[in-house]
Amino acid sequence: MKIAVIGAGIIGITTAYELACSGHAVTLLERRGAAAEEASFANGGVLAPGYLAMGAAPGMPTQVIGRGFSRQATLQMGLPVSAGKLAWLWKWHRADQPDTCLRNRVQLQRLAFYSRQRLNQVSADLKLEFEGSQGHLMLLRSEKESKLLQAGLQRLRDAGVAFKEIDPSQARKIETALNPDTPFFGAIHFPDDAVGNCRQFALLLKNEAQRMGVKFMFNTNVTQVLSSSPIALAIAGESTASEFDAVVLCAGLDSARLLAPLGLRIALAAIHGYSVSATIRESLNAPRSLVTDQHYQVCISRLGKRVRVTGGAELGGSPEKKSAKALATLYQVLRDWFPGAAKLSGGVQEWKGARPMLPDGLPIVAASGVAGLWLNLGHGANGWALSCGSARVLADLINGKTPDLDVSGLGLNRPSA
Ligand SMILES: Cc1cc2nc3c(=O)[nH]c(=O)nc-3n(C[C@H](O)[C@H](O)[C@H](O)COP(=O)(O)OP(=O)(O)OC[C@H]3O[C@@H](n4cnc5c(N)ncnc54)[C@H](O)[C@@H]3O)c2cc1C
Numbered sequence: 001m002k003i004a005v006i007g008a009g010i011i012g013i014t015t016a017y018e019l020a021c022s023g024h025a026v027t028l029l030e031r032r033g034a035a036a037e038e039a040s041f042a043n044g045g046v047l048a049p050g051y052l053a054m055g056a057a058p059g060m061p062t063q064v065i066g067r068g069f070s071r072q073a074t075l076q077m078g079l080p081v082s083a084g085k086l087a088w089l090w091k092w093h094r095a096d097q098p099d100t101c102l103r104n105r106v107q108l109q110r111l112a113f114y115s116r117q118r119l120n121q122v123s124a125d126l127k128l129e130f131e132g133s134q135g136h137l138m139l140l141r142s143e144k145e146s147k148l149l150q151a152g153l154q155r156l157r158d159a160g161v162a163f164k165e166i167d168p169s170q171a172r173k174i175e176t177a178l179n180p181d182t183p184f185f186g187a188i189h190f191p192d193d194a195v196g197n198c199r200q201f202a203l204l205l206k207n208e209a210q211r212m213g214v215k216f217m218f219n220t221n222v223t224q225v226l227s228s229s230p231i232a233l234a235i236a237g238e239s240t241a242s243e244f245d246a247v248v249l250c251a252g253l254d255s256a257r258l259l260a261p262l263g264l265r266i267a268l269a270a271i272h273g274y275s276v277s278a279t280i281r282e283s284l285n286a287p288r289s290l291v292t293d294q295h296y297q298v299c300i301s302r303l304g305k306r307v308r309v310t311g312g313a314e315l316g317g318s319p320e321k322k323s324a325k326a327l328a329t330l331y332q333v334l335r336d337w338f339p340g341a342a343k344l345s346g347g348v349q350e351w352k353g354a355r356p357m358l359p360d361g362l363p364i365v366a367a368s369g370v371a372g373l374w375l376n377l378g379h380g381a382n383g384w385a386l387s388c389g390s391a392r393v394l395a396d397l398i399n400g401k402t403p404d405l406d407v408s409g410l411g412l413n414r415p416s417a
Contacts, residue, residue, distance in 0.1 A: 001025070001245040003398070004233060006222050006258070008035040010384055012250035013202045013209065014391035015376050017122070019248070020212040022395050027244075028214060029233070031221040036202040039252050039383060042275045042351040044299040044310035046290060047119070047385050048136055048193035049112035050161040052105070076326075078272065078317025085316050088269045091359035095416040102155075104360050107409045109159065111363075112382065114405045115389030122388055123201075126208050130200040131304035133289035136193030137175050139337070140185045141295045149294070153188070164189045177285045182336045195290045195301040198384040225249070225258050231372035246398060248374045253356045255377040262370050266417055268378055270354035272317050275310040276330045277303070277349040278342035286341040298333040307342045309334045319352050355381045360416035365390045365407055367397065374398060375412065 001024050005016045008030035016028045032038070077085065095104065122128070140146045146165075156163055171187035172178050210216060224234040225247060232241035249255050256268040280286045286307055291300045298311035311333070312326035327350060334342065342348075357380035358364070364375045376394045379386050389405065396403040411417075 001398075003027070003246045003248065004029060004242070004244040005248045005250055006225075006233070007250040007252055007254075008032070008202075008206070008216065008218070009038055009250065009252050010036060010040040010198050010202045010387045011252070011376050011379060011390065012248075013206050014387045015248050015250050015394055016214045017205050017209040017212070018391040018395035019398070020209055020214050022399050024398075026209075026214045027217060028209075029217045029220045029222055029235070031219070033218050035206045035216075036199040039353050039356060040198050040202055041353060042277060042308070042349065043198050043353065043384055044275060045132070045195040045197055045301045045303055045308065045384065046136075046193075046292075046299055046310075047116060047132075047196055048190060048290070049109060049116055049385065050156055050163060050190050050193060051136065051138070051292070052108050052112045052382060052385065075271070076312075076314045076323075078314045082316070085269070088267050088315070088359055091267055091416045095360035100360070100416075103409070104362055105155070107362060108382070108386075110405060111389050111393075111407075111410075112385050114393075115386050118388035118392050119196075122205070126205070128201065128204045128208075130197050130204060131306075132194055132196035133302045134191075134194045135174065135289040136190040136195075136292065137171055137290070138188040138190070138292045138294055139171070140187060141293070143185050145294050146186055149188070162190065162192050164191075175287055175289075175291055177287065177338055177341065178291075179337055179339055193290060195303065196384070197303050201384075222251070222258065225262060225370075225373060227262055227370045227373070229371065231370070244372070246372045246374060248376055248394065248398075249368070250376045252377065253354055255356070255375070259368070262368075262373070264368060264370070264412065266364070266378065266412070267359055269315060269357050269359075270317070271357045271380070272312070272314040272319065272352055272354050273310065273381075274312040274322070274326050274330060275308050275349075275351045275353070276327065276334070277306050277308045277351070278344055279347060280305055280307055280341060281343045282340065285338060287338055291337060293333050293337065296329060296333050298330060300334060300337060307334070307338070313355075319354060322350065322352050356383075357381065358417050360414070362410060362414075362417075363390060364410060364412055364417060365394050365397075366411040368412060378417070 221236040
Protein backbone atom coordinates (compact mmCIF):
# COMPACT_ATOMS: atom_id res chain seq x y z
CA MET A 1 0.00 0.00 0.00
CA LYS A 2 1.01 3.62 -0.49
CA ILE A 3 1.01 4.99 3.06
CA ALA A 4 1.68 8.49 4.45
CA VAL A 5 2.93 8.99 8.00
CA ILE A 6 2.49 12.49 9.44
CA GLY A 7 5.20 13.51 11.91
CA ALA A 8 8.86 12.57 12.35
CA GLY A 9 8.97 12.28 16.13
CA ILE A 10 9.90 8.96 17.71
CA ILE A 11 6.37 7.64 17.04
CA GLY A 12 6.32 8.59 13.36
CA ILE A 13 9.84 7.27 12.69
CA THR A 14 9.21 3.90 14.35
CA THR A 15 5.85 3.65 12.53
CA ALA A 16 7.44 4.41 9.15
CA TYR A 17 10.12 1.80 9.84
CA GLU A 18 7.63 -0.95 10.80
CA LEU A 19 5.43 -0.20 7.78
CA ALA A 20 8.49 -0.39 5.51
CA CYS A 21 9.38 -3.74 7.12
CA SER A 22 5.91 -4.93 6.09
CA GLY A 23 6.66 -3.98 2.49
CA HIS A 24 4.59 -0.79 2.17
CA ALA A 25 5.63 2.26 0.14
CA VAL A 26 5.94 4.85 2.89
CA THR A 27 6.21 8.64 2.70
CA LEU A 28 6.81 10.55 5.94
CA LEU A 29 5.80 14.21 6.02
CA GLU A 30 7.33 16.49 8.66
CA ARG A 31 6.86 20.24 9.03
CA ARG A 32 10.27 20.74 10.66
CA GLY A 33 13.61 20.58 8.88
CA ALA A 34 14.75 17.44 10.76
CA ALA A 35 13.46 14.48 12.78
CA ALA A 36 12.81 14.52 16.54
CA GLU A 37 12.75 18.28 16.94
CA GLU A 38 9.71 18.49 19.24
CA ALA A 39 8.69 16.22 22.18
CA SER A 40 11.26 13.58 21.18
CA PHE A 41 14.18 16.03 21.30
CA ALA A 42 15.67 15.86 24.83
CA ASN A 43 13.37 13.70 26.95
CA GLY A 44 14.52 11.76 30.01
CA GLY A 45 15.33 8.67 27.96
CA VAL A 46 13.70 6.43 30.56
CA LEU A 47 12.81 2.90 29.43
CA ALA A 48 11.27 1.49 32.57
CA PRO A 49 8.24 -0.78 32.13
CA GLY A 50 8.20 -1.71 35.81
CA TYR A 51 8.17 1.91 36.90
CA LEU A 52 5.21 2.61 34.60
CA ALA A 53 3.27 -0.26 36.08
CA MET A 54 3.52 1.43 39.45
CA GLY A 55 1.69 4.42 38.06
CA ALA A 56 4.81 6.53 37.77
CA ALA A 57 6.12 8.11 34.60
CA PRO A 58 9.38 9.88 33.85
CA GLY A 59 9.30 13.22 35.59
CA MET A 60 5.51 13.22 35.88
CA PRO A 61 3.64 13.57 39.14
CA THR A 62 0.84 11.14 39.78
CA GLN A 63 -1.07 13.65 41.88
CA VAL A 64 -3.72 16.06 40.67
CA ILE A 65 -3.19 19.66 41.78
CA GLY A 66 -3.77 20.13 45.49
CA ARG A 67 -3.63 16.44 46.36
CA GLY A 68 0.11 15.98 46.19
CA PHE A 69 2.37 15.10 49.06
CA SER A 70 4.94 17.64 47.94
CA ARG A 71 4.55 20.90 46.07
CA GLN A 72 7.44 20.11 43.74
CA ALA A 73 5.80 16.88 42.61
CA THR A 74 2.36 18.15 41.70
CA LEU A 75 1.04 19.14 38.31
CA GLN A 76 1.31 22.89 37.86
CA MET A 77 -1.32 24.82 35.92
CA GLY A 78 0.07 27.04 33.15
CA LEU A 79 -1.81 30.33 32.72
CA PRO A 80 -4.40 31.22 31.57
CA VAL A 81 -6.75 28.73 33.26
CA SER A 82 -9.20 27.77 30.51
CA ALA A 83 -12.38 25.68 30.37
CA GLY A 84 -10.46 23.18 28.20
CA LYS A 85 -7.81 22.70 30.88
CA LEU A 86 -10.41 22.23 33.60
CA ALA A 87 -12.27 19.68 31.45
CA TRP A 88 -9.00 17.80 30.88
CA LEU A 89 -8.28 17.80 34.64
CA TRP A 90 -11.74 16.48 35.36
CA LYS A 91 -11.20 13.59 32.94
CA TRP A 92 -7.77 12.97 34.47
CA HIS A 93 -9.32 12.84 37.92
CA ARG A 94 -11.97 10.35 36.69
CA ALA A 95 -9.31 8.15 35.12
CA ASP A 96 -7.52 8.19 38.49
CA GLN A 97 -10.31 6.17 40.19
CA PRO A 98 -8.96 2.84 41.52
CA ASP A 99 -10.57 0.39 39.05
CA THR A 100 -9.97 2.47 35.93
CA CYS A 101 -6.48 3.35 37.04
CA LEU A 102 -5.52 -0.28 37.63
CA ARG A 103 -6.89 -1.36 34.26
CA ASN A 104 -4.95 1.42 32.53
CA ARG A 105 -1.72 0.56 34.32
CA VAL A 106 -1.96 -3.07 33.27
CA GLN A 107 -2.53 -1.95 29.67
CA LEU A 108 0.41 0.47 29.85
CA GLN A 109 2.67 -2.09 31.43
CA ARG A 110 1.91 -4.69 28.74
CA LEU A 111 2.62 -2.21 25.96
CA ALA A 112 5.83 -1.06 27.67
CA PHE A 113 7.18 -4.61 28.05
CA TYR A 114 6.24 -5.45 24.47
CA SER A 115 7.90 -2.23 23.32
CA ARG A 116 11.11 -3.00 25.16
CA GLN A 117 11.25 -6.38 23.47
CA ARG A 118 10.70 -4.79 20.05
CA LEU A 119 13.25 -2.01 20.74
CA ASN A 120 15.87 -4.61 21.68
CA GLN A 121 15.05 -6.67 18.59
CA VAL A 122 15.22 -3.70 16.19
CA SER A 123 18.44 -2.40 17.78
CA ALA A 124 20.06 -5.83 17.52
CA ASP A 125 18.86 -6.50 13.95
CA LEU A 126 20.11 -3.13 12.71
CA LYS A 127 23.12 -2.96 15.04
CA LEU A 128 22.03 0.48 16.23
CA GLU A 129 24.39 2.00 18.75
CA PHE A 130 22.93 4.78 20.84
CA GLU A 131 23.81 6.26 24.21
CA GLY A 132 22.25 4.45 27.10
CA SER A 133 22.77 2.48 30.27
CA GLN A 134 21.19 -0.34 32.22
CA GLY A 135 19.64 -0.32 35.70
CA HIS A 136 17.40 2.00 37.70
CA LEU A 137 17.73 3.08 41.30
CA MET A 138 14.64 4.75 42.74
CA LEU A 139 15.62 6.79 45.79
CA LEU A 140 13.19 7.24 48.66
CA ARG A 141 13.92 10.15 50.92
CA SER A 142 11.44 9.14 53.65
CA GLU A 143 9.64 6.16 55.13
CA LYS A 144 6.36 7.77 54.08
CA GLU A 145 7.39 7.52 50.41
CA SER A 146 8.25 3.88 50.90
CA LYS A 147 4.83 3.17 52.44
CA LEU A 148 3.04 4.97 49.61
CA LEU A 149 4.77 2.69 47.10
CA GLN A 150 3.86 -0.63 48.70
CA ALA A 151 0.65 -1.22 46.71
CA GLY A 152 2.51 -0.50 43.47
CA LEU A 153 5.33 -2.84 44.45
CA GLN A 154 2.85 -5.62 45.12
CA ARG A 155 1.52 -5.17 41.57
CA LEU A 156 5.06 -5.55 40.30
CA ARG A 157 5.57 -8.75 42.31
CA ASP A 158 2.30 -10.11 40.91
CA ALA A 159 3.46 -9.25 37.38
CA GLY A 160 6.84 -10.93 37.95
CA VAL A 161 8.87 -7.71 37.50
CA ALA A 162 12.42 -7.97 38.87
CA PHE A 163 13.19 -5.47 41.65
CA LYS A 164 14.69 -5.32 45.12
CA GLU A 165 13.96 -3.06 48.08
CA ILE A 166 17.33 -2.09 49.49
CA ASP A 167 18.81 0.10 52.23
CA PRO A 168 21.06 3.14 51.64
CA SER A 169 24.32 1.23 52.05
CA GLN A 170 23.28 -1.29 49.37
CA ALA A 171 22.09 1.55 47.13
CA ARG A 172 25.46 3.27 47.48
CA LYS A 173 27.18 0.10 46.23
CA ILE A 174 25.11 0.26 43.03
CA GLU A 175 25.44 4.01 42.45
CA THR A 176 28.83 4.56 44.03
CA ALA A 177 28.90 8.33 43.39
CA LEU A 178 25.75 9.08 45.45
CA ASN A 179 26.47 12.05 47.70
CA PRO A 180 27.43 10.71 51.14
CA ASP A 181 26.06 13.91 52.72
CA THR A 182 22.48 13.42 51.48
CA PRO A 183 20.61 11.03 53.77
CA PHE A 184 17.74 8.88 52.48
CA PHE A 185 15.45 6.17 53.79
CA GLY A 186 16.00 3.47 51.17
CA ALA A 187 15.79 2.62 47.49
CA ILE A 188 14.29 0.24 44.99
CA HIS A 189 16.56 -1.29 42.40
CA PHE A 190 15.18 -2.32 39.02
CA PRO A 191 18.03 -4.14 37.26
CA ASP A 192 16.18 -4.51 33.94
CA ASP A 193 15.12 -0.87 33.51
CA ALA A 194 17.27 1.31 31.28
CA VAL A 195 17.81 4.72 29.75
CA GLY A 196 18.55 5.47 26.12
CA ASN A 197 18.93 8.54 23.96
CA CYS A 198 15.58 8.82 22.18
CA ARG A 199 16.61 11.43 19.62
CA GLN A 200 19.78 9.56 18.70
CA PHE A 201 17.78 6.35 18.20
CA ALA A 202 15.19 8.21 16.11
CA LEU A 203 17.88 9.66 13.83
CA LEU A 204 19.61 6.28 13.41
CA LEU A 205 16.32 4.53 12.65
CA LYS A 206 15.38 7.29 10.20
CA ASN A 207 18.55 6.51 8.24
CA GLU A 208 17.71 2.80 8.22
CA ALA A 209 14.13 3.50 7.11
CA GLN A 210 15.45 5.74 4.34
CA ARG A 211 17.73 2.92 3.19
CA MET A 212 14.65 0.66 3.07
CA GLY A 213 12.92 3.12 0.75
CA VAL A 214 10.92 5.37 3.08
CA LYS A 215 10.66 8.82 1.49
CA PHE A 216 11.17 11.65 4.01
CA MET A 217 9.65 15.00 3.15
CA PHE A 218 10.88 17.64 5.62
CA ASN A 219 9.63 21.25 5.76
CA THR A 220 6.28 19.84 4.69
CA ASN A 221 3.34 21.08 6.71
CA VAL A 222 0.14 19.02 6.46
CA THR A 223 -2.71 21.51 6.77
CA GLN A 224 -5.63 19.11 6.49
CA VAL A 225 -6.55 15.45 6.31
CA LEU A 226 -9.26 15.04 3.67
CA SER A 227 -11.71 12.18 4.19
CA SER A 228 -12.05 11.67 0.46
CA SER A 229 -11.80 8.37 -1.35
CA PRO A 230 -8.94 7.65 -1.46
CA ILE A 231 -7.82 9.56 1.63
CA ALA A 232 -5.74 12.66 0.83
CA LEU A 233 -3.58 15.30 2.50
CA ALA A 234 -3.58 19.02 1.88
CA ILE A 235 -0.04 20.37 2.14
CA ALA A 236 0.92 24.01 2.69
CA GLY A 237 2.05 25.63 -0.56
CA GLU A 238 0.66 22.86 -2.82
CA SER A 239 -2.42 23.42 -4.94
CA THR A 240 -3.50 19.78 -5.23
CA ALA A 241 -3.99 17.30 -2.41
CA SER A 242 -1.78 14.17 -2.27
CA GLU A 243 -3.66 10.87 -2.30
CA PHE A 244 -2.70 7.74 -0.37
CA ASP A 245 -4.14 4.29 0.35
CA ALA A 246 -3.73 4.98 4.05
CA VAL A 247 -2.52 7.75 6.37
CA VAL A 248 -1.09 7.32 9.88
CA LEU A 249 -1.35 10.36 12.13
CA CYS A 250 1.69 10.62 14.44
CA ALA A 251 1.71 14.41 14.72
CA GLY A 252 2.12 14.60 18.49
CA LEU A 253 0.29 17.59 19.94
CA ASP A 254 -0.88 18.85 16.56
CA SER A 255 -2.91 15.66 16.04
CA ALA A 256 -5.98 17.07 17.84
CA ARG A 257 -6.10 20.06 15.45
CA LEU A 258 -5.88 17.80 12.39
CA LEU A 259 -8.61 15.48 13.67
CA ALA A 260 -11.17 18.13 14.67
CA PRO A 261 -12.43 18.96 11.12
CA LEU A 262 -13.16 15.23 10.65
CA GLY A 263 -15.49 15.33 13.65
CA LEU A 264 -12.98 13.44 15.83
CA ARG A 265 -12.37 15.24 19.12
CA ILE A 266 -9.66 14.07 21.50
CA ALA A 267 -8.65 15.56 24.86
CA LEU A 268 -4.97 15.92 24.03
CA ALA A 269 -3.14 18.33 26.33
CA ALA A 270 0.42 19.64 26.46
CA ILE A 271 2.06 18.71 29.75
CA HIS A 272 5.29 20.65 29.63
CA GLY A 273 8.41 19.41 31.33
CA TYR A 274 12.08 20.32 31.46
CA SER A 275 15.44 18.71 31.00
CA VAL A 276 18.94 19.92 31.72
CA SER A 277 21.78 18.13 29.91
CA ALA A 278 25.41 18.71 30.81
CA THR A 279 28.75 17.11 30.07
CA ILE A 280 30.13 14.88 32.80
CA ARG A 281 33.04 16.53 34.57
CA GLU A 282 34.37 13.46 36.33
CA SER A 283 32.98 9.99 35.55
CA LEU A 284 33.62 8.77 39.09
CA ASN A 285 31.24 11.44 40.44
CA ALA A 286 28.47 10.72 37.93
CA PRO A 287 25.55 8.29 37.97
CA ARG A 288 26.14 4.93 36.32
CA SER A 289 22.63 4.70 34.92
CA LEU A 290 19.14 5.94 35.85
CA VAL A 291 18.45 7.39 39.28
CA THR A 292 15.02 8.73 40.15
CA ASP A 293 14.10 10.91 43.10
CA GLN A 294 10.62 9.84 44.10
CA HIS A 295 9.95 12.92 46.24
CA TYR A 296 10.65 15.45 43.49
CA GLN A 297 9.63 13.15 40.61
CA VAL A 298 12.95 13.94 38.94
CA CYS A 299 15.03 11.53 36.82
CA ILE A 300 18.80 11.69 36.53
CA SER A 301 19.96 9.77 33.46
CA ARG A 302 23.43 8.83 32.31
CA LEU A 303 23.59 9.23 28.54
CA GLY A 304 27.12 8.51 27.36
CA LYS A 305 29.36 11.39 28.36
CA ARG A 306 26.40 13.48 29.53
CA VAL A 307 24.05 13.54 32.45
CA ARG A 308 20.44 14.58 31.90
CA VAL A 309 18.08 15.70 34.65
CA THR A 310 14.37 15.69 33.82
CA GLY A 311 11.20 16.71 35.61
CA GLY A 312 8.44 19.26 36.01
CA ALA A 313 4.88 19.10 34.78
CA GLU A 314 2.82 22.09 33.67
CA LEU A 315 -0.58 21.72 32.09
CA GLY A 316 -0.63 24.06 29.08
CA GLY A 317 1.63 27.09 29.09
CA SER A 318 4.09 27.79 26.31
CA PRO A 319 7.36 26.12 25.35
CA GLU A 320 9.18 29.47 25.22
CA LYS A 321 8.35 30.60 28.76
CA LYS A 322 10.63 28.62 31.06
CA SER A 323 9.96 28.47 34.80
CA ALA A 324 13.08 29.41 36.76
CA LYS A 325 11.70 27.51 39.75
CA ALA A 326 11.20 24.27 37.80
CA LEU A 327 14.73 24.48 36.40
CA ALA A 328 16.16 25.31 39.85
CA THR A 329 14.55 22.10 41.20
CA LEU A 330 16.40 20.05 38.57
CA TYR A 331 19.76 21.63 39.46
CA GLN A 332 19.05 21.17 43.16
CA VAL A 333 18.20 17.47 42.80
CA LEU A 334 21.38 16.92 40.76
CA ARG A 335 23.43 18.71 43.43
CA ASP A 336 21.74 16.70 46.19
CA TRP A 337 22.69 13.35 44.71
CA PHE A 338 25.68 13.92 42.42
CA PRO A 339 27.45 17.17 43.30
CA GLY A 340 30.34 17.86 40.95
CA ALA A 341 29.15 15.28 38.40
CA ALA A 342 28.57 17.73 35.56
CA LYS A 343 30.10 20.87 34.09
CA LEU A 344 27.42 23.46 34.84
CA SER A 345 29.42 26.57 34.04
CA GLY A 346 28.79 26.57 30.27
CA GLY A 347 27.45 24.50 27.40
CA VAL A 348 24.45 23.29 29.42
CA GLN A 349 21.32 22.53 27.39
CA GLU A 350 18.11 23.62 29.11
CA TRP A 351 15.08 22.28 27.26
CA LYS A 352 11.33 22.61 27.70
CA GLY A 353 9.13 20.15 25.84
CA ALA A 354 5.48 19.12 25.76
CA ARG A 355 4.23 15.63 26.53
CA PRO A 356 1.23 15.00 24.22
CA MET A 357 -1.03 13.58 26.91
CA LEU A 358 -4.53 12.12 27.09
CA PRO A 359 -6.23 12.20 30.50
CA ASP A 360 -5.86 8.46 31.16
CA GLY A 361 -2.18 8.45 30.17
CA LEU A 362 -2.70 5.80 27.47
CA PRO A 363 -1.98 6.42 23.78
CA ILE A 364 -4.39 5.87 20.90
CA VAL A 365 -3.10 3.08 18.65
CA ALA A 366 -6.04 2.23 16.43
CA ALA A 367 -8.13 2.86 13.36
CA SER A 368 -9.84 6.24 13.44
CA GLY A 369 -13.20 5.28 12.00
CA VAL A 370 -12.48 7.47 8.94
CA ALA A 371 -11.64 5.18 6.01
CA GLY A 372 -7.88 4.93 5.53
CA LEU A 373 -6.93 7.00 8.59
CA TRP A 374 -4.98 5.35 11.41
CA LEU A 375 -3.85 6.86 14.70
CA ASN A 376 -0.63 6.41 16.69
CA LEU A 377 -0.55 9.35 19.10
CA GLY A 378 -0.96 10.68 22.63
CA HIS A 379 1.91 8.74 24.22
CA GLY A 380 2.23 11.38 26.93
CA ALA A 381 5.07 10.91 29.38
CA ASN A 382 6.15 7.56 27.92
CA GLY A 383 6.42 7.97 24.17
CA TRP A 384 9.98 6.69 23.91
CA ALA A 385 9.29 3.67 26.12
CA LEU A 386 6.14 2.81 24.15
CA SER A 387 7.26 3.71 20.64
CA CYS A 388 8.59 0.48 19.12
CA GLY A 389 5.69 -1.64 20.40
CA SER A 390 3.02 0.87 19.35
CA ALA A 391 4.52 1.07 15.87
CA ARG A 392 4.62 -2.72 15.43
CA VAL A 393 1.05 -3.08 16.67
CA LEU A 394 -0.20 -0.38 14.32
CA ALA A 395 1.58 -1.94 11.34
CA ASP A 396 -0.05 -5.29 12.20
CA LEU A 397 -3.48 -3.66 12.40
CA ILE A 398 -2.99 -2.02 8.99
CA ASN A 399 -1.86 -5.36 7.57
CA GLY A 400 -5.06 -6.96 8.85
CA LYS A 401 -3.04 -9.17 11.19
CA THR A 402 -3.94 -9.71 14.86
CA PRO A 403 -1.19 -7.96 16.85
CA ASP A 404 0.83 -9.95 19.41
CA LEU A 405 -0.67 -7.67 22.06
CA ASP A 406 -4.31 -7.04 22.98
CA VAL A 407 -4.80 -3.35 22.20
CA SER A 408 -8.55 -3.20 22.59
CA GLY A 409 -8.13 -0.58 25.35
CA LEU A 410 -6.14 1.78 23.11
CA GLY A 411 -8.99 2.86 20.85
CA LEU A 412 -10.36 6.28 20.17
CA ASN A 413 -13.75 5.86 21.78
CA ARG A 414 -12.85 5.44 25.42
CA PRO A 415 -14.19 7.78 28.10
CA SER A 416 -10.86 9.48 28.87
CA ALA A 417 -9.54 10.07 25.36
C1 LIG B 1 10.35 16.73 29.73
C2 LIG B 1 9.95 15.44 29.08
C3 LIG B 1 10.53 14.26 29.52
C4 LIG B 1 10.16 13.04 28.96
N1 LIG B 1 10.79 11.90 29.37
C5 LIG B 1 10.45 10.71 28.81
C6 LIG B 1 11.12 9.53 29.18
O1 LIG B 1 12.03 9.56 30.00
N2 LIG B 1 10.73 8.36 28.62
C7 LIG B 1 9.72 8.30 27.70
O2 LIG B 1 9.38 7.20 27.26
N3 LIG B 1 9.10 9.42 27.29
C8 LIG B 1 9.44 10.61 27.82
N4 LIG B 1 8.81 11.76 27.43
C9 LIG B 1 7.69 11.65 26.47
C10 LIG B 1 8.15 11.52 25.04
O3 LIG B 1 9.18 12.44 24.78
C11 LIG B 1 6.96 11.78 24.11
O4 LIG B 1 5.87 10.96 24.47
C12 LIG B 1 7.32 11.45 22.66
O5 LIG B 1 8.46 12.17 22.28
C13 LIG B 1 6.17 11.79 21.74
O6 LIG B 1 6.58 11.48 20.44
P1 LIG B 1 5.72 11.88 19.18
O7 LIG B 1 6.42 11.36 18.01
O8 LIG B 1 4.29 11.49 19.42
O9 LIG B 1 5.67 13.47 19.20
P2 LIG B 1 6.77 14.50 18.66
O10 LIG B 1 8.13 14.07 18.98
O11 LIG B 1 6.33 15.84 19.11
O12 LIG B 1 6.61 14.38 17.10
C14 LIG B 1 5.50 14.88 16.39
C15 LIG B 1 6.04 15.39 15.07
O13 LIG B 1 4.95 15.73 14.23
C16 LIG B 1 5.29 16.89 13.50
N5 LIG B 1 4.07 17.53 13.06
C17 LIG B 1 3.06 17.98 13.86
N6 LIG B 1 2.09 18.51 13.09
C18 LIG B 1 2.46 18.37 11.81
C19 LIG B 1 1.86 18.71 10.58
N7 LIG B 1 0.66 19.32 10.53
N8 LIG B 1 2.53 18.44 9.43
C20 LIG B 1 3.74 17.83 9.46
N9 LIG B 1 4.36 17.48 10.62
C21 LIG B 1 3.72 17.74 11.76
C22 LIG B 1 6.04 17.72 14.54
O14 LIG B 1 6.83 18.72 13.95
C23 LIG B 1 6.86 16.65 15.25
O15 LIG B 1 8.12 16.48 14.65
C24 LIG B 1 9.18 13.00 27.94
C25 LIG B 1 8.63 14.19 27.47
C26 LIG B 1 9.02 15.39 28.03
C27 LIG B 1 8.43 16.67 27.49
